[in-house]
Amino acid sequence: MRTILVQIPNHIVSAFMTEETKRQLQSLGHVEWNPHDRPFHKEELAEKVKGVHAVITSWRTCALDDEVLEQADQLELVAHMAGSIRPVLPTTLVYDKGIRVLNSNYAIAISVSESVLALILALGHRIVPVHGIVSTGGNAKIPAMETYELRGKTVGLVGLGMVAREVIKLLQPFGVTILGYDPFMPKEKAAELGVRLTSLQELMAASDIVSLHAPKVPTTYQMIGKQELALLRDGSMLINTARGDLIDEEALLAELRTNRFVAGLDVFVEEPLAADSEFRRLPNVIARPHLAGVNPDSRLRVGKMMVEEMARFYAGEPLTFEVKREHLAIMT
Structure with missing residues (x-):
């Protein structure tokens, strides 16, 4: 036996x-x-x-x-x-x-994809800041707290592995346009997924929402740096549930301080996130302690x-x- x-x-x-x-x-x-x-x-x-x-x-x-x-x-x-x-x-x-x-990646990808959608909706519907205002007795019915709808937006997926493919399934009811950057993905396969392949630069500039799903390998280290972040549209959204060092965190902090866009971050270069980390205090960030998949x-x-x-x-x-x-x- x-x-x-x-x-x-x-x-x-x-x-x-x-x-x-x-x-x-x-x-x-x-x-x-x-x-x-x-x-x-x-x-x-x-x-x-x-x-x-x-x-x-x-x-x-x-x-x-x-x-x-x-x-x-x-x-x-x-x-x-x-x-x-x-x-x-x-x-x-x-x-x-x-x-x-x-x-078991696929079993976890299912949970991560739900977290991606949750972050997109929470950021778009201003759930955290609205709750903060209401819970302290304020009036959250102001222009700055109006809803940013997912429906009809352009979503850029950096990496088209298991998680990204589950995200694509969850996005289907919202009628979004999906762009993808993945040097390992054939154009024909991307088309089957309903994704138009682009360069990373085009994806960053053309997307209302950018979600990172690339693996942690030498070629992806800080692949999202100062130049890539500068391409993000004002009022856009950045989601990272993959790995913290896909992004140059100093460059990200500099951009987030301008309040040009919002971010949902589940992963960081150093985990757990330092108690005095600025990511904890920025009003345009939802920070989570690597909870997306488990x-x-x-x-x-x-x-x-x-x-x-x-x-x-x-x-x-x-x-x-x-x-x-x-x-x-x-x-x-």
């Missing part, structure tokens, strides 16, 4: 798996649960992976580095119940050993989808959420 090792600490397994999901996992083989309320240490994991056929990882679990993988004599599958697998799989040795890799619903969806994908693997069926060698290099 195959053995499946679950790295997730014992006290939070129920956050990822319902009893039904656990039963489905146990139907796939003998499950060895992490007995600790902490991740395995490297030495523990190196010993545990001997004779194991599948390993389930998640946020902050011990990395499967070269030294650990050298001990994995029967490992054939790594299933990651979290977002990017890069933190727990810092090596391509896994592919050299013929091990298949699964990832919540009780998405964690359970992650567990369910990964166990279902594992079942497909062991049934010899086509996989939906496999991470190939070439994908690992551009994952955030």
Whole structure:
């Protein structure tokens, strides 16, 4: 019988798996649960992976580095119940050993896309400043607090991966025009998504709303800098639920001080955001502490989808959420 090792600490397994999901996992083989309320240490994991056929990882679990993988004599599958697998799989040795890799990005993309829409609507409808005025006894029925509608606007998506594609689905009822910048996306595929590909500069200048969805790789570091931010229209909106260092934060702060546009920021270069950060005080910013993708619903969806994908693997069926060698290099 195959053995499946679950790295997730014992006290939070129920956050990822319902009893039904656990039963489905146990139907796939003998499950060895992490007995600790902490991740395995490297030495523990190196010993545990001997004779194991599948390993389930998640946020902050011990990395499967070269030294650990050298001990994995029967490992054939790594299933990651979290977002990017890069933190727990810092090596391509896994592919050299013929091990298949699964990832839960899509399960999280669903939640992130809802957060993108929520930020757009909250900023457009001035939800936070209006509440601030009303809650302190003021009159918020003033021109500065009038609604900015999403309907009919031009939305620019920087990066057209899983999250962006879910955002596109949510935007459909609003009759928006969607522009996209993604050097990896063929024009024909973008057209199928209802997106017109443009240069980054054209997207920044032509969009009423810009939402960032690019991966964190060397070529995207501070891809939105002073010149790109200057192209944003007065009265426009910038959303970042991807990675903080896609933007030059000093340049962003300088532009936000002018109050030319509003921003919804879920990610920052340094997290948690410093207590004295100016981002916390700017009236034209909604700041969130990297909450867009993870919540009780998405964690359970992650567990369910990964166990279902594992079942497909062991049934010899086509996989939906496999991470190939070439994908690992551009994952955030």
